[in-house]
Amino acid sequence: MYKIISNPYPYPNPQKTAIISNGKSYSSQNLQDESRSFAGFLLEDSTDLQEFRVAFMVAPGFDYVKTQWAIWLAGGIAVPLCTTHPLASLQYVIEDTEARIIVVSQEFEEILKDLAFEKTIRFIVLGENVEVKNIVLPSIEATRRAMILYTSGTTNLPKGVVTTHQNIEAQVNSLVGAWEYSENDHILCILPLHHVHGIINVISCTLSVGGTVEFLPNFTVEGVFDWFMKIAKNNAQGVFMAVPTIYFKLIAYFETLSATQQTALQNAMKSFRLMVSGSAALPVSVMEKWENISGHRLLERYGMTEIGMAISNPYHGERRAGHIGQPLPNVEVRLVDEQNVTLASGEAGEIQIKGKTVFQEYWKKPQATIDTFTEDGWFKTGDVAVLEEGYYKILGRSSIDIIKSGGYKISALEIEEILRTHPEISDCSVVGIENEEWGELVVAVLIVKNDSIDLKELNVWMRTKMPSYRVPRQYKIVEELPRNAMGKVTKNDLKPLFK
Numbered sequence: 075m076y077k078i079i080s081n082p083y084p085y086p087n088p089q090k091t092a093i094i095s096n097g098k099s100y101s102s103q104n105l106q107d108e109s110r111s112f113a114g115f116l117l118e119d120s121t122d123l124q125e126f127r128v129a130f131m132v133a134p135g136f137d138y139v140k141t142q143w144a145i146w147l148a149g150g151i152a153v154p155l156c157t158t159h160p161l162a163s164l165q166y167v168i169e170d171t172e173a174r175i176i177v178v179s180q181e182f183e184e185i186l187k188d189l190a191f192e193k194t195i196r197f198i199v200l201g202e203n204v205e206v207k208n209i210v211l212p213s214i215e216a217t218r219r220a221m222i223l224y225t226s227g228t229t230n231l232p233k234g235v236v237t238t239h240q241n242i243e244a245q246v247n248s249l250v251g252a253w254e255y256s257e258n259d260h261i262l263c264i265l266p267l268h269h270v271h272g273i274i275n276v277i278s279c280t281l282s283v284g285g286t287v288e289f290l291p292n293f294t295v296e297g298v299f300d301w302f303m304k305i306a307k308n309n310a311q312g313v314f315m316a317v318p319t320i321y322f323k324l325i326a327y328f329e330t331l332s333a334t335q336q337t338a339l340q341n342a343m344k345s346f347r348l349m350v351s352g353s354a355a356l357p358v359s360v361m362e363k364w365e366n367i368s369g370h371r372l373l374e375r376y377g378m379t380e381i382g383m384a385i386s387n388p389y390h391g392e393r394r395a396g397h398i399g400q401p402l403p404n405v406e407v408r409l410v411d412e413q414n415v416t417l418a419s420g421e422a423g424e425i426q427i428k429g430k431t432v433f434q435e436y437w438k439k440p441q442a443t444i445d446t447f448t449e450d451g452w453f454k455t456g457d458v459a460v461l462e463e464g465y466y467k468i469l470g471r472s473s474i475d476i477i478k479s480g481g482y483k484i485s486a487l488e489i490e491e492i493l494r495t496h497p498e499i500s501d502c503s504v505v506g507i508e509n510e511e512w513g514e515l516v517v518a519v520l521i522v523k524n525d526s527i528d529l530k531e532l533n534v535w536m537r538t539k540m541p542s543y544r545v546p547r548q549y550k551i552v553e554e555l556p557r558n559a560m561g562k563v564t565k566n567d568l569k570p571l572f573k
């Protein structure tokens with residue numbers, strides 16, 4: 075059983091490699107020693123960080139895991155920052171969480187140094203730490219808050235999702251049981267580490283059983299395929315998890331390779347234990363093409379920042395294309411109508427979830443927390459599904475304002491708010507349009523103050539305000555937005571403009 079607080083390092087063999095990053099291998103013992111030592115450094119003269127928020131902008135790799143575990147061991151709340159977000163987005167998270175400490179890898183020092191100074195936040199640059207002796211770590215109740223991850227929703231600002239240590243334990247234990255993670259697993263981490271997919275499914279689950287996590291600095295198709303070859307050459311037990319867009323990109327690249335290269339890769343992939351897709355709907359065509367290429371029938375599962383993983387195709391048994399499977403261990407699932415009444419099998423309704431995996435609260439947003447649960451404690455996901463012959467199938471989302479692109483959840487309202495602050499834009503509306511590669515593509519309809527607007531300049535301006543994956547990929551300029559009798563923009567009418 076995974077218990078980060080009472081026994082964070084349950085490895086049978088402390089000398090076994092836990093992490094490979096930047097060409098270096100780190101044993102479980104290294105991870106244990108360095109996170110304890112860094113926890114001591116974070117504590118300074120205190121005995122417990124008492125749920126202080128510690129924001130950290132650390133590149134994926136050993137230092138990231140060390141920092142996250144040190145924060146937990148010292149009694150803090152870990153707030154991972156996205157390494158590609160512009161300052162405005164980082165500042166929002168740092169201010170919203172009222173972070174008391176910021177930890178950065180050296181490469182990010184310049185980005186956050188001034189902000190930390192201005193707000194008198196303790197600023198720690200990794201690599202400059204002094205050695206700490208006689209470390210006494212606090213004892214921490216599993217009910218305490220452990221992590222805040224930001225998620226976009228149907229409000230115009232992202233909300234902090236607070237999970238406790240016991241939520242994280244429940245999320246990890248549920249998946250480890252269902253997908254049979256093992257000490258022999260060697261998994262690749264190419265996902266951003268401010269989201270559940272990378273943090274829980276890839277890193278925490280694998281480390282919890284004594285497996286090995288290998289990091290690439292960022293995602294490239296060549297990097298992934300090289301790693302597949304290396305895994306096969308080393309006779310390791312490969313595991314791979316990614317979002318559908320990544321599988322799409324791997325397939326597109328694979329198709330450009332010579333027959334010899336393709337055969338070598340196909341042979342390499344045969345040795346893998348498991349390949350998983352999630353975070354967005356896996357198109358049936360991608361699933362089928364990947365099966366032809368790799369010999370692996372992807373295991374598709376469904377999750378959400380607020381609940382970890384909830385529904386999954388079986389590890390053993392039929393992995394049904396276009397379906398997300400059945401409830402994971404210790405997760406209760408129901409489908410309901412608009413009055414929260416449970417529906418009969420075969421009827422489409424909202425997915426609601428209950429169980430220890432479900433988050434505690436939205437950070438400092440008590441009303442939003444109340445609104446997202448039913449009176450009898452079910453979490454309302456906003457996703458609509460149907461149960462077909464024992465398998466759940468996602469049909470869509472209850473809000474058109476949530477867009478999923480490249481596996482990222484994006485709020486149309488957040489983008490609209492920013493666009494409206496542009497001096498040349500008087501109104502706008504943002505929607506997601508279907509796209510094979512990205513799932514959905516963010517596009518915007520604008521009403522401009524003068525007759526035209528320089529879209530190249532607008533694009534550059536937007537990138538200073540938000541991460542690039544949220545920036546609209548296409549714009550249409552109109553004189554009026556279509557509205558219903560209530561004055562609300564009828565967004566479905568905008569989508570055909572981009573056909």
Ligand code: MCA
Pocket residue numbers: 264265266269270271272293317319320352353354376377378379382479480481482483512515516542543544547
């Ligand atoms: C990037 N580009 C895009 C998008 N993102 N274009 C259209 N739509 C997008 N969404 C463009 C960039 O602007 C750039 O073009 C070019 O693609 C390459 O950008 P780069 O950032 O290098 O992209 P990439 O590295 O190829 O990224 C693709 C990616 C990434 C690896 C699929 O989107 C990714 O890491 N997604 C995973 C997100 C994730 O982990 N989500 C989990 C959250 P140009 O140069 O022209 O600007 S969901 C979750 O945690 C729940 C619990 C769950 O269920 O898992």
Ligand code: AMP
Pocket residue numbers: 225226270351352353354355356374375376377378379380398455457468471478481482483
């Ligand atoms: P996030 O809030 O970023 O964690 O994204 C969670 C959302 O991703 C869910 O509410 C779903 O809309 C979507 N999602 C996750 N996995 C799947 C899947 N396998 N199929 C369809 N949608 C998914």
